Amino acid sequence: MARINDHFLKLKAGYLFPEIGRRVNAFCEENPDAKVIRLGIGDVTEPLPPAITEAMHKAIDEMADRSTFRGYGPEQGYDFLRTAIADNDYQARGVNVKADEIFISDGSKCDTGNIIDIFGQDNKVAVTDPVYPVYVDTNVMAGRTGEASSSGQYSGLVYLPVTAENDFTPELPSESVDLIYLCYPNNPTGTVATKETLKKWVDYAREKEAIILFDAAYEAYIRNPDIPHSIYEIPGARDVAIEFRSFSKNAGFTGTRCAFTVVPKDLKGRAADGELVDIHPLWNRRHSTKFNGVPYVIQRGAEAAYSPAGKAQINELVRFYLENASLLRKGLEAVGIDVYGGVDAPYVWLKTPRGLTSWEFFDRLLQQAHLVGTPGSGFGASGEGYFRLSAFNSRENVEEAVKRFQKVVS
Amino acid sequence: MARINDHFLKLKAGYLFPEIGRRVNAFCEENPDAKVIRLGIGDVTEPLPPAITEAMHKAIDEMADRSTFRGYGPEQGYDFLRTAIADNDYQARGVNVKADEIFISDGSKCDTGNIIDIFGQDNKVAVTDPVYPVYVDTNVMAGRTGEASSSGQYSGLVYLPVTAENDFTPELPSESVDLIYLCYPNNPTGTVATKETLKKWVDYAREKEAIILFDAAYEAYIRNPDIPHSIYEIPGARDVAIEFRSFSKNAGFTGTRCAFTVVPKDLKGRAADGELVDIHPLWNRRHSTKFNGVPYVIQRGAEAAYSPAGKAQINELVRFYLENASLLRKGLEAVGIDVYGGVDAPYVWLKTPRGLTSWEFFDRLLQQAHLVGTPGSGFGASGEGYFRLSAFNSRENVEEAVKRFQKVVS
Structure with missing residues (x-):
């Protein structure tokens, strides 16, 4: 049955x-x-930028010709795109993220949902409140919560209020947590996190051996030079954070679908027997077993986001x-x-x-x-x-x- | 930690x-x-057919123009593609599958892996042996197996041998199973299933309240008029089967990524309390929470597979x-x-x-x-x-x- x-x-x-x-x-x-x-x-309303549509047209022409046709690509994404991201989004800002730590995907929604596949059932999960509903719902589906209360809060999750009273800056939880979802610039509040705020979380995660799931889908909107664009700008974050980025809200890819996730090779979790286990190969295995790569044409479009015109x-x-x-x-x-x-x-x-x-x-x-x-x-x-x-x-x-x-x- | x-x-x-x-x-x-x-x-080697690349070029031009730009589409896929599939792959063959039972996705590999999210941990899973490794590996990741033996078989799974000795036709299992993966035309053996074979499985599933996960990614290769193209050609299959199809191996989409999954509205499973629960809304919830739709440009390409030229x-x-x-x-x-x-x-x-x-x-x-x-x-x-x-x-x-x-x- x-x-x-x-x-x-x-x-x-x-x-x-x-x-x-x-x-x-x-x-x-x-x-x-x-x-x-x-x-x-x-959802964005403006059309795809010309540099991107030109690159996509060109890629389609390649797909129409036997000598340049592409079948299965690497599940992790093509090197041309992983390298463009590492160079432009990280190295150019002095942030240490390498191309092979970047996994190209079809959306940050998908990745922030799928990432929990590689973590055990018994992790204590913290989310801000209010929060992007996908973080919560995917943990409910995976069985990491009890039932919802009348206010919509699920037992088993740790909710960190962000309101005007605390200047939309979540307090560290009073009980120990293992996985922490942070989203900055924040959806839904539109607020940002200072270096000090992120440092507080990175220090917490290092002390507790917790992992921060850092959703930076709106990173392109940061104009204040003092606000970090990546959690990896905080010393020690490579040991404790996974970062999610997307082309949806900068390049207008909500209907075109391309995103990426950074899993540093320094990041580790604990097995049931207490052994330290590298997270990068776990996500690589998950990603290559249950995903088959982003369309070549779309990856060429995303690459063009890093051209001077793009x-x-x-x-x-x-x-x-x-x-x-x-x-x-x-x-x-x-x-x-x-x-x-x-x-x-x-x-x-x-x-x-x-x-x-x-x-x-x-x-x-x-x-x-x-x-x-x-x-x-x-x-x-x-x-x-x-x-x-x-x-x-x-x-x-x-x-x-x-x-x-x-x-x-x- | x-x-x-x-x-x-x-x-x-x-x-x-x-x-x-x-x-x-x-x-x-x-x-x-x-x-x-x-x-x-x-992996396919021949280029995308011209009808498809033309449709994709046209769709990119739409994305470059504010008045025809598309942002988020329906997670389940656009109606134009779901209807084309229902009409051409099912209704035209006299098979009862409706457009709203079709979920567009980025690959059968992804869907056959993700589908188990909606099923409980305690299902007994049967696979053929040999088998497409994704069916097994995703169940291992989800914790439905024990360790692997030296021959590579995981305890907890039921393996159904398909060899020359049984004419590559799996016997019904001697112990009761709840979820059964079948792939026809088969990867890796290249063999097909007759109506009689599929009827045997549908009857088994109806008797046991089991669900068949039917992978028909190679359906387009069937030329023998006596071989069923869809499991829904078998009476009663709508109550017990989910079907997976793909554009990878017919239209050459291995690097372009589009597929679909049929979840009939008749299909039910049991909750822990014994209640019958519709499967369609469960998959709809999973799909719309952890997936954000196939790129518009790709869906237009897939639609063109059903044009006369395509x-x-x-x-x-x-x-x-x-x-x-x-x-x-x-x-x-x-x-x-x-x-x-x-x-x-x-x-x-x-x-x-x-x-x-x-x-x-x-x-x-x-x-x-x-x-x-x-x-x-x-x-x-x-x-x-x-x-x-x-x-x-x-x-x-x-x-x-x-x-x-x-x-x-x-």
């Missing part, structure tokens, strides 16, 4: 974005003429979205809203006015301003009373959204 | 293809002038590889080798001559004929004394390989 994985039954049915979709669709059916502006999901075009894209974020910030502040994030990140995190719950504010904004955002409570109990707006949109829509927002709130 | 998944330590270090690579590289270093012909790994071009590709397989078969039979498969499949499976072990024959073929094949024992204990040759190569190389093979064996 085939038995299902019962842990799946613990997952809360109303996943955030489907529920948003349901409410927006219902509204649109009742109000077919409403021009709804969506600042909810963090870099300039991506910089322009990021600048454009950051200007949107700035317009949102300023527009909201002008009507007395408490706003966080949105400086070195494409997300603006705001305190709902007049003590409304996140979903109450969602409904009001949708009904009265035809604006869609994301309720903070959907990211965790400590997100209640907050609300996320995404800067991924046209300038025209952002400007219009600010006007409508101001009208509702004033 | 971060703890690794100790089950990974049970995996045998010498995975098949790396070991082949090691021996071939050593030979090539010692014999730099040898013209080695590789009939080992099952179908004709793919048919020609498959015909070409099958002709290679036929040349291999005939050439080997002419010198008295026992040959199996290679009629409705791109793999030829042969009995090693003079009682040589699979690896002895591998070394002899490499040293004396500069030919690379795959030792049958690498696919399992019952593959000992067998050897796999792949038909994926140029005509010239296949003809030359046959000549060299005949010289060594005669």
Whole structure:
């Protein structure tokens, strides 16, 4: 008799974005003429940069010719891309990450979910609250939690609140934890971590032999020169951290799919018998057994992100979205809203006015301003009373959204 | 203290293809002038068909234009591709599979590995022997086995021998099993399953409430009109089977990455409390939580495989590889080798001559004929004394390989 994985039954049915979709669709059916502006999901809106599409066209021509056709590539990614990443994202910033420590993949969502395959069931897992839901849900599926409480918190996980009260900087946990998810620039709060904050976590991980799963998918949005782009800028981090990066939010690859994960060769975990075991070969084995590489055409596109033209075009894209974020910030502040994030990140995190719950504010904004955002409570109990707006949109829509927002709130 | 998944330590270090690579590289270093012909790994050699590359070029142009740009797509795949598959691969053959039962993915290797996430730890798993190693290794990683014996068999798995003695048709297991991996046309043996064989398994699964994981990645190679292309041609299979298909071996997508998995809405498993649970929403949740969809450009390429031009071009590709397989078969039979498969499949499976072990024959073929094949024992204990040759190569190389093979064996 085939038995299902019962842990799946613990997952809360109303996943955030489907529920948003349901409410927006219902509204649109009742109000077919409403021009709804969506600042909810963090999806890019601008086309792929020309340097990238040119490289992809060229790669397709190679695939159409027997003499240049590519079949199975290395599961870890082609050397041309791994080297471009190591050189540009790390070595050029003085950070020690080598090409063979980089695993090309089809998404940071996939990697942050799949990485837990290589860790034992008995690790104590810490997440921030609010948090990107994938970190939690994949641990629920894997059986590392109990049931969810009414506020949506799963027993067995350690939640680290990040709110205005602690300046969105999580405290070290009071109980020992083994795996720690950190995401900076942060989704959903749009806040960043200073060197001091990251050093505190690296020191903690070194002391406890914990491992930090560092999601840096929004790294390209950091403009403040004092904010680290990589956790490996912190001394000792190579011994305790895995870093996830993506081409989704810089090069516009949300529908094109390419990302990478850095697993330093220095990183170790403990086997059940207490022996130290290298993590790099474990992930290599997992990655090459359950994944077959990113399409050649896509890898050539990603490589072009590091050409001089590609870099300039991506910089322009990021600048454009950051200007949107700035317009949102300023527009909201002008009507007395408490706003966080949105400086070195494409997300603006705001305190709902007049003590409304996140979903109450969602409904009001949708009904009265035809604006869609994301309720903070959907990211965790400590997100209640907050609300996320995404800067991924046209300038025209952002400007219009600010006007409508101001009208509702004033 | 971060703890690794100790089950990974049970995996045998010498995975098949790396070991082949090691021996071939050593030979090539010692014999730099040898013209080695590789009939080992099952990787296509011919370029992508023009209908597909045209569609991909067009899709890239869409991605370069703001008005037609695509960000995140549905994790399950775009409707245009799911509908094309349902219509052409199933409905047109009178098989009841609907578009919303099809999940687009980046590979059958990935899906056959990932599918076990949704099943409980306590399922008894059956595999054929020889077998595609991913089915076994992913179950080892997930902790459903004990240690491996010296022959490479893991305790806890049920191995179903397929050899010349049983006409490469596995017997039903004597003990009850819950999950059964079947692959037809088969990798590595190149043999196919009749309706009667599949009916036997479907009936077994219905009786035992087992689930069949049916890997049909080589379906396009079936030319015998009596051989089923889908397990859903067998009455009752929708209640007990998941089917995996791929664009790798028909459309040449090994480096382009697109596949799909069919999870019928009729399929159910049991929760720990004995309740029947639908499998489709479980896989949907897994797929949308840990995967983010196949690139839009690639999905447009896959869709073009179903255009009239695409179908004709793919048919020609498959015909070409099958002709290679036929040349291999005939050439080997002419010198008295026992040959199996290679009629409705791109793999030829042969009995090693003079009682040589699979690896002895591998070394002899490499040293004396500069030919690379795959030792049958690498696919399992019952593959000992067998050897796999792949038909994926140029005509010239296949003809030359046959000549060299005949010289060594005669």
